[in-house]
Amino acid sequence: MTESFGPLSPALVLIVAGLLLPLVRGWLRNALFLAAPVAALALVWLLPLGPGLVVDWLGLGLVPLAPDQLARIFGTAFGIAALAGALYGQSQENVAEKAAALIYAGAAQGIAFAGDLASLFVFWEVMAIGSTVVIWSNGDTRAGLRYALIHVLGGILLFAGIAAEVSASGSVALQAVRADSLGRWLMLAGILVNAGAPPLSAWVADAYPKASWSGTVFLSAFTTKAAVLVLIRLFPGEPALLWFGLAMAVYGMVYALLEDDIRRLLSYSIVGQVGFMLVAVGLGSELALAAAALHAFAHILYKALLMMAAGAILKATGETRLSALGGLAAAMPLVTAAMLVGAFSLAAVPLTAGFVSKSAIMAALAADHAGLFWFALTAVSAGSFLYVGLRLPWFALFRPAGKAPEPRDPAWSMKAAMALLCGAILAIGCFPSVLVPLVPEISGVAILTPDHVLFQLQLLVAASCIFVMVLPLLRPRAGSTLDVDWLWRELPRKVLPAWARFTRPGRAALAVLEDPVRARLSAFSRRFAAELVNAANWRTGQIAFWATTLIAAYVLIAAL
């Protein structure tokens, strides 16, 4: 098909389906919602690898569809996430969320397959719009607005960086660079905003839990991982990423250990896991970049699964706070299994996908003798098991609760989606070699070898000992942890009243002057409006004079 009609972009399929979705009704809408991701995933694999078609637009050689190996890895992960998310969200009634989710997924595919900076930027912005609508459609406009503003800032930084890069190099080609000029730093900063890097990490945990039970599944998959992909393409081996990544890994772990709300905890852990990927990108070796891509792949699967389990709990109980939950395991066995598989994969328990990808990252760190990062990330791995593999399941599912919740079975589509992702995670974990065709660089990594498995089991059991020892300390408490976003969410509320009190005398003095000034201004504008109304009667010479003056001013400014 692709030969006879020319290459068809998976991005286009999803975006067009998203735009059409509100126009169709009933079973057809749900069918389209599911069929579009299936078609996109098929296209990811049908497109032959190659440089892609160059489209000339305003003198820029655009390559909107450049299928390479990296595009295929991320395209597959984005495709599976969109497919599983669409299956999970079949019973979601909100058509705005469903349409936006498809457009959002399409934009992520567009970023994966973009072969130039301009196409990349277009899809980057479509992604920001799609994700904002997914959040907005659940009704929290303030959180949606905060999310949109952060992404507008990221978009402006990226645009300024791309503009500087294009004017310096004269081409829109995607090429690996170092952050060695202001323009490139701007570009890096714009991408890091989307990756959830400090100091602007707080938006992830602020925005994602505000979406609906099904919307968060989509949100967890695309934005941050698309940023990782673009970092692999543009900034492989950039040393600053090592430190950004380590800071994110520690930040994600600390905030997740303190958090009470399941979906916010999982959002903090997105930042932590993307930190692992950034360290690998910063390392820059062939194995490290492949490991970063593979970890993104695994993370998309297990984080979507965890968000599905959290969404199922929210839908069944109307609650996601650990402090208010407990004892759900008996009532929701499938959700319990899904949460455990997802959590164990995040904590890199052997026989899960997370173990494969984390092993690849650690092997890359060891091969480059990056001792500091190796030991630090190993310790963070032990901490990660504490919050996701022990604290989350214990307090939400297993601890004896005061009153057992009503057993409410999730819809068949939700169960099917969770089963699909569980199967994928365990299959990759049990047979890591299935990934070798996709990521050939990992073929030499020791994964299911006895010493490596034993190493990981010791680490996890040791963390479990600490968990049981300090259990009362880790008890979830309602509340919030302060973050950098305090600067724009709370500081203005405190400062503005004080500022108003401080400036009151000055404003009173100004008010005395205000009335005469306002009177003159309105008289002037009345006169000016009257003159404009009579503009038809202006003399030709007068018009020519003013036109010449304007052109002269314009030419002068242009010449400067």
Add this chain to the structure above:
Amino acid sequence: MERSRRLALMALLVVLALLVVADFFVEDHGSFWIDGTPGFAAWFGLVGAALAVVLAQGWGLLLRRTEERADD
């Protein structure tokens, strides 16, 4: 410490000890010498997890509040 927690801790420590013993019988491929020594992951996991708890508790003491965000 209540009885069930103490039992769980004992069981986990026994499992950990068995894993460390097993570690003496496999060939370790350490990358930085010390990580290849038998039982390294056991003590490093204990220290790492304990540090994570200390770090989180300290951060929580400084910045954790009992009320939700005003605009949430």
